[in-house]
Amino acid sequence: MSVPAEAPGDLPEAAVRRMGEGAFTSGLTVPDFAACLQMGLEPVGFTQGYCVMNWQWYGMSPLGGGGFGYQWGGVRGYSETWNCPHGMVSAEHRSWGQNYEQSWVEDAWATGFSTAYARMLQEAASAGAHGIVGVVDSTSPLSDMGVVEFRLQGTAVRVIDGDPPADGRPWSTYLAGQRLTKLVEAGYAPVAVAASVASVGVWANCVTQYLSEGSNSMFGGATPGAEITQLVNAQMMARQIATQRVREQLGGDSLHGAAMTTVQHERGEGDVEVECVLRGNRVRRFREFDPMPAPRPTVRLL
């Protein structure tokens, strides 16, 4: 995650005091708790990070809620123009279309996520933790005016007799319990949760509009049953951008257990907005892979 090197020093004083008190807190299930102890991980505290963002863009983003209008300032990245094959037809005719990366949506998401993440790390670091396991993240709109809450939580742990992380920044992972045990046994060290969003807007040209609405163009160019290439390109690019962003966060590490979620929101008349969120565990190999013997299949008698 692209987290600021210096986490914001805005942890509530009460939280610092609470984390320093005797009893640990944890979001782990009992089996996960037992697995952590087996690995030599000692729970330190249940840590959280929150960030409530006001969306800069006043648009149709599902993260930002309803509204209307488009902001073109600050557009960067992917952009593709789709011209009308018909020439000048009428003022209502969509003689031009555009696929464009909604960088303001992506920036807002990245800021909200990374700030909440940094706050969670800061809580863990202040409690002397080495890492955070079982991270859960979520976003939810707080109102219909583009206000979104980013929430991350997990259990801070310390490696018994282990080295603290370099630069004091705790490592983090979505995994906990036996899945984390197996990851470590496979020779991977958890580094950080990795997440990115890509948002692509589609301003449909006439052909895309006709095809999306199933109507046949009296001007030609929109063959009934044809592929809607403008939408396909938007979908493919959203996936590629999200993947590329996560790859940039990886350095020389790998991404494990990735989850890619893509949502398409119809705006009407062929216009859509595609959002792709990719998240997973950034992991680093700490020893050469030692493949386990082929597991023996079993049949369970009930």
Place this chain on the structure above:
Amino acid sequence: MTGTGPFDEDADAGAVDVRADMRAAAGVLSGGAVPASGRMTSDLSIDEELVLHSIGWEPVAVVSGVSIHSVPIGVWNWGQGEIAYASAAYARSFALATERIHEQCSRAGGHGVVGVRVEWAVERHHVDVALTGTAVRPVGAPGIGTDPVFVSDLSGRDFALLHNAGWSPLGLAVGASFVYAPRRSMGTTMKQSGRNVELTNFTEAMYAAREAAMERMQASAITLGGSGVVEVKVTEGPMEFAHHAVGFTAYGTVVHLAAGEHRHPGARTVLAMDDPAPAFDAASLRRA
């Protein structure tokens, strides 16, 4: 927090020392030396990755393919027989999405894609298909293999089981058919009103759709050179937006016997000793 007891891990002689592993992992994260390794992305679970490694395969990259085809206006409501536009849009969307995921897999150096998540939707005016999975290859294998790239919706576990039994996946076989259920005449409607009768127009339409879809799926399996299809998923029923149209879709992974003969996996039978305790049933108290 630590110590010995009835669950002491030392009781399991020969077990992996996971504490030492965790300390070694922490050592690397505190700035220790890192062994050289390739960068990969994977949406497989750790279990799937381990089982893949156990048969000599490894994940390479998360790959995807998408296709969206238009369905012309009006085709769902009036007509006879198959709704050819819709069936063709489904087939073409699957074919192009598969082609794109193939391309990404080849570019990433994968020999095939496993655990493909198939997301599809048939809407009134378009059919959407999106495939997402993890490209895999034999450990350390360079570039593209000699065999054609395969796309499979089998999990890592199922792929390993299939591999150990001497079989290989070849690709996805797909078949779909959308058919009109003819409207009944006014007289028939009146005659059947309020009676227990079969609506044969719907039953026949459903059978027609099923036969066409299954036949197409089998035909695509044969085209791929497979000897069968496993894990077939089917959907059937009237379309939400057109109640006089019924659809049947089917897809699965095409397999063929790669080894000389089928190898029996030799599963060991186990009897679990952890039966759950009977749940407390308050109703039984009243009966007593």
